[in-house]
Amino acid sequence: MKYNFDKETIRRGSNSYKWDMPKEDGVLPMWVADMDFEVAPCITEALEKRVAHGIFGYTLVPESYYEAVIRWFSRRHGWDIQRDWILYTSGVVPAMSSVIKALCMPGEKVLVQTPVYNCFFSSILNNGCQVAESELRRTGDTYEIDFEDFERKCADEKTTLFLLCNPHNPACRVWSKAELRHMNDICRRHGVRVVSDEIHCELVMPGCRYTPFAAVSDDCQNNSIALSSPSKSFNTAGLQMANIVCNDAETRRRINRALNINEVCDVNPFGPIALEAAYNGGEEWLEELNQYLYQNYLTLRKFFEDRLPQLEVMRLEGTYLVWVDTKSIGLRSDELTERLLKEGKVLVNSGTMYGKKAGEGYIRINIACPRSRMLEGLERIAAVLSNNTKE
Numbered sequence: 001m002k003y004n005f006d007k008e009t010i011r012r013g014s015n016s017y018k019w020d021m022p023k024e025d026g027v028l029p030m031w032v033a034d035m036d037f038e039v040a041p042c043i044t045e046a047l048e049k050r051v052a053h054g055i056f057g058y059t060l061v062p063e064s065y066y067e068a069v070i071r072w073f074s075r076r077h078g079w080d081i082q083r084d085w086i087l088y089t090s091g092v093v094p095a096m097s098s099v100i101k102a103l104c105m106p107g108e109k110v111l112v113q114t115p116v117y118n119c120f121f122s123s124i125l126n127n128g129c130q131v132a133e134s135e136l137r138r139t140g141d142t143y144e145i146d147f148e149d150f151e152r153k154c155a156d157e158k159t160t161l162f163l164l165c166n167p168h169n170p171a172c173r174v175w176s177k178a179e180l181r182h183m184n185d186i187c188r189r190h191g192v193r194v195v196s197d198e199i200h201c202e203l204v205m206p207g208c209r210y211t212p213f214a215a216v217s218d219d220c221q222n223n224s225i226a227l228s229s230p231s232k233s234f235n236t237a238g239l240q241m242a243n244i245v246c247n248d249a250e251t252r253r254r255i256n257r258a259l260n261i262n263e264v265c266d267v268n269p270f271g272p273i274a275l276e277a278a279y280n281g282g283e284e285w286l287e288e289l290n291q292y293l294y295q296n297y298l299t300l301r302k303f304f305e306d307r308l309p310q311l312e313v314m315r316l317e318g319t320y321l322v323w324v325d326t327k328s329i330g331l332r333s334d335e336l337t338e339r340l341l342k343e344g345k346v347l348v349n350s351g352t353m354y355g356k357k358a359g360e361g362y363i364r365i366n367i368a369c370p371r372s373r374m375l376e377g378l379e380r381i382a383a384v385l386s387n388n389t390k391e
């Protein structure tokens, strides 16, 4: 490998939310979704150049930024975006919140597929809307869509928007073209617009293929708004840069108003530079990252098979967030997470963050770290759980 993902960069003490949030000493964090890898050198170099300039006033996003986004999605994913379809903002969550504000009346329902990323719930509720849940159906070591239930929820006249997670965090699914098309057909039948959060779109394991929702068909394009950012895959979440892509001028005008009302229409000087560097020069690094993450996943699976066979590791198609069924332990997810923290000094996410019912009995483990660090975390988990198993 050209890039060294084994390097153990010390993050504690760097104002890292992931590392410096835990109050207890010596905690190994395997929770919030950022990675312990230094970014691609092309990103650091571009940022260093900008820092050397020494002035950090308000930012104008240049044309070259839009060109980088358009080229990236066209080349890698066969999705042709036009320049004026793109609105930028300071994050995918601010984007999501603004889109809900723009398109939904308070009291309306926004559909989500649980278990799902926790901010989906808060974005919906903060905009005065209600959450409509269609639980994903567990089948073996993965999840599928219960299309009957999905259609029932879409048919509710209060449901006006569907918030899709593609690829899905934490169900680890990279939705197929057929699944995306089927979801859109149902949404169309019931007048439901689709907002597709595609922040994890570059984190895809071998044998799986991400399809942008809007690239499935003209109809999918016309019925959807896409949210994306290089921040998960290139580890630049703190630089706060995201895009909203929508081909309808009137919808864009409304979203733009909401971005202004929410005051999330400005970005910092580093966000656009990091995006351009990543999309223009980071592809090789990204390919190696995905290989490394997949090896981490296989290592984790083997570890669980050998040492904790009573736990079920779900299939990882996308993201670096591994979803583990812990029901055999006989503890509620929140209790288990607490014990792992107190007794094992390892911090994972409790499944209930992603749906009280759908996430109960699961934990989510972030494996985007050097393999030695991941193994240390797994040892800590095993030390707590091997004494605690209900056969």
Ligand SMILES: Cc1ncc(COP(=O)(O)O)c(C=O)c1O
Pocket: 033, 090, 091, 092, 093, 094, 117, 165, 169, 197, 199, 200, 229, 231, 237, 241, 242
């Ligand atoms: C599905 C999903 N959307 C959005 C975000 C956060 O996006 P941002 O930091 O750009 O607001 C995350 C972070 O984990 C995520 O998993």
